[in-house]
Amino acid sequence: MGKNKSEKFNFTMSRLNALEPGPKRKYVFDSKQPGLRVSVTKTGVKSFQFQAWSKTLGKPLTRTLGRIETMSIAEARKQAAALLAEINQGTDIERKKQDEKRQRQLEPTVKEFAVEYIEKYAKINKKSWKEDQRILNVNILPVIGSLKMSEVKRRDLIAVIDNVADRGSLVMANRTHALLSKMFNYAMERDVIELSPVYGMKKRTSEKPRERILSDTEIVEFWNALGSSPGEMILKMILATGQRPGEVRLAEWTEIQIQNALWTIPSDKTKNNLTHVVPLNEMAIEIIKQMKLKSDGSRYVFPGKSKQKPLTNTSPIHRMQKIILKLGWTEKATPHDLRRTVRTNLAKLGINKIVAERLLNHKEQGISATYDRHDYLQEKTAALSKWNNRLKQLLTGKEGKVIKIREAV
Structure with a gap:
């Protein structure tokens, strides 16, 4: 045959x-x-x-x-x-x-255009595109996916937001609202629709910026409650360096220079798309050395269960919530609150605002963002060393030692 x-x-x-x-x-x-x-x-x-x-x-x-x-x-x-x-x-x-x-192509359904939005906009412009995909799959497409983009009315979108808000997820309702706004605005740019039905819709709740920082007593309690699992060592690394939870979670051994006490985060991993060099203080290096003993050939400093993949983005969050519950704290805290705690303590230590912002890799605004090309490496090193000493003093009652680094990266 x-x-x-x-x-x-x-x-x-x-x-x-x-x-x-x-x-x-x-x-x-x-x-x-x-x-x-x-x-x-x-x-x-x-x-x-x-x-x-x-x-x-x-x-x-x-x-x-x-x-x-x-x-x-x-x-x-x-x-x-x-x-x-x-x-x-x-x-x-x-x-x-x-x-x-x-x-x-001229009159796609919401489901069809969602594919175009993800492929041609979100994947190109947003590091968080997977979250957009998740919100689409969970909150949006089951409700209006079969409607043509040109047929969607504001009332349809209100139904989408109501479904999310009725679950008690007001913040997620806002996230869904923001995604709908972005996607329908993109549809206008692509000449798929003439006007966005999202225009004029208000968010379900006002979101105040989080202000939570850990007190000195909480820092000591929290640190001492942390174990040696990757999910908990990540939390220590955030508190030792002040870096973003996502960037710590995705750290790879190729980015770490223990001898020079440097961690170079490539631009494709940073929020502002700029390469960020983080000087490693004494406590950060100790964390890295402990993880090296457990690396077992993984490319990631904080590997997941499969070793060849990083921990999931929810792992540090879940570990932190379990520890807080164990400690009996009445006020919740998140991994990002640890970063805010470091920033606040840098100010208490008298660290220059520009240096502190550079250390946390916050995006600069105005003319300084264009003309100030100084890398602030030595200043960042001194700042993290001061924080290392303060953290060490809180935990042991003793001063930590200043880590010196070479000039060349």
Whole structure:
């Protein structure tokens, strides 16, 4: 079987699966349904196709129906019979498919445009595009995914937001609102819709900037409650360096220079898309050395269960909440609050505001962002050394030692 390019037989899955590829693409035809065939490429890809002669156009018309592993023979025969009827009525099924595709592009559903938004905007412009995808899948598409973008009304979006708010997730309702705004504005830019239905919609709740910082007593209690698992060592690293939880979580051994006491975070991992050099103080180096003993060949400083992947972004959050619950604190705290705690203590230690902001890699505004190209490495080193001493003093009652680094990176 398979050598004859025009072989015809009654399709069964066992016979189709037994077809073997040849040096060129070949076709086998169904003896039961006129026009139905299976294409077998030289790489072994098998697809149901329909082809029949159009008397109206004086040429054969072809339509690919689907892979044999994802479509049943019964469904393929059903579609082939419908297409044959259309051809007999004079329909150009190839032109019709092109017109339908163009119509989908001109008037996509929310689900179809969401794919375009993720691929052509979010993945290119947002490091958090996976969160956008999650919000779409969970909050948006189940409610309005089948509607055409041009048909979506503000009332439809209110229903989306209501569903989220009714779960008690007011902050997530705001996040969903923001994503809808971004996606429909992008649809306007792409000339898919004329006006955004999100315009004029207010957020469900006002979000005040978090102000939570750990007191000296809480710092000591929290640090002493931390174990040596990657999820808890990450929390120590955040508190020792003040760096963003996500950037600590994704740290790789290729970015660490223990001898020079430096950690270089590449631009594709930082929030402001700028390479960030972090001087490592005594406590940070001790954390890194402990993780090195457990690395077991992982590329990540804080590996996940598979070793070749980093910890999930929720792991440090969950570990912190469990520790806070164990400590019996009445006020919650997050990994980012540890970073705010470091920034506040740098101010208490008299660290220059510019140096502190550079150390935390906050994006600068105004003319200094354009003209100030000083790397502040020595100043950042001195700042983190001071914080190291203060943290050491809190934890042990003794001063920590200042870590010196080489000038060259």
